[in-house]
């Protein structure tokens with residue numbers, strides 16, 4: 001049985017209950033010991049962030065402080081560059097070696113656009129991908145190469161994660177949460193209640209620091 005390291009990459013601007021509930025449900029569904037939340041420094045497709053990194057990081061800390069199985073990894077933040085997932089996966093592999101199983105977790109919305117990511121076709125040489133179900137309006141048709149890739153590498157037996165270090169895609173069956181960071185930012189701007197979407201400590205932090213009020 002292999003050790004498994006699992007990572008949920010994101011901008012977390014801000015972290016919300018969709019991230020947290022999905023991570024907790026995944027811990028159970030695929031019997032993970034823990035999940036590392038990996039905040040990016042500069043997100044490749046959202047090049048400007050109107051928030052200091054310290055606020056995103058503090059909110060993650062507040063959100064996970066009472067869940068010992070959720071941890072934060074600062075690799076991308078410390079790199080100071082645009083956070084290309086491929087580069088991160090290469091660095092993590094260099095650090096952990098080839099025998100440990102590595103899982104990169106992404107929302108279904110991201111999976112269907114993965115052909116826009118740097119070096120996406122090489123990802124499965126470095127990790128497995130676990131897909132969180134997420135209702136999304138697709139902006140573009142899913143590219144044929146992505147569909148082919150998904151069909152080729154998708155498995156439904158999670159025990160594979162214990163026998164292979166990388167190479168497979170698994171679609172999680174956990175319940176979906178219709179929450180997004182952009183919805184929260186929008187609600188704050190139009191002064192609509194958003195308490196139900198974030199942990200209470202994050203809610204108080206956003207209020208105290210007047211985050212996301214600028215139009």
Ligand SMILES: Nc1ncnc2c1ncn2[C@@H]1O[C@H](COP(=O)(O)OP(=O)(O)OP(=O)(O)O)[C@@H](O)[C@H]1O
Pocket residue numbers: 009010011012013017018019022105106107108109110132133134176177178179180181182183
């Ligand atoms: N409610 C959710 N359910 C499942 N996956 C989610 C949910 N929210 C975010 N994710 C996934 O978590 C990862 C990190 O998400 P991110 O930090 O970009 O939040 P977001 O809510 O998608 O942000 P934004 O609305 O600003 O685009 C992505 O892979 C995303 O698809």
Ligand SMILES: O=C(O)c1ccc[n+]([C@@H]2O[C@H](COP(=O)([O-])O)[C@@H](O)[C@H]2O)c1
Pocket residue numbers: 008009010011012038040043044045046083084085086110116117118
């Ligand atoms: O590597 C890329 O080209 C790439 C393009 C878009 C997103 N990502 C990563 O995907 C994760 C979710 O991204 P986002 O933009 O939905 O917060 C986060 O870890 C990003 O750094 C990575």
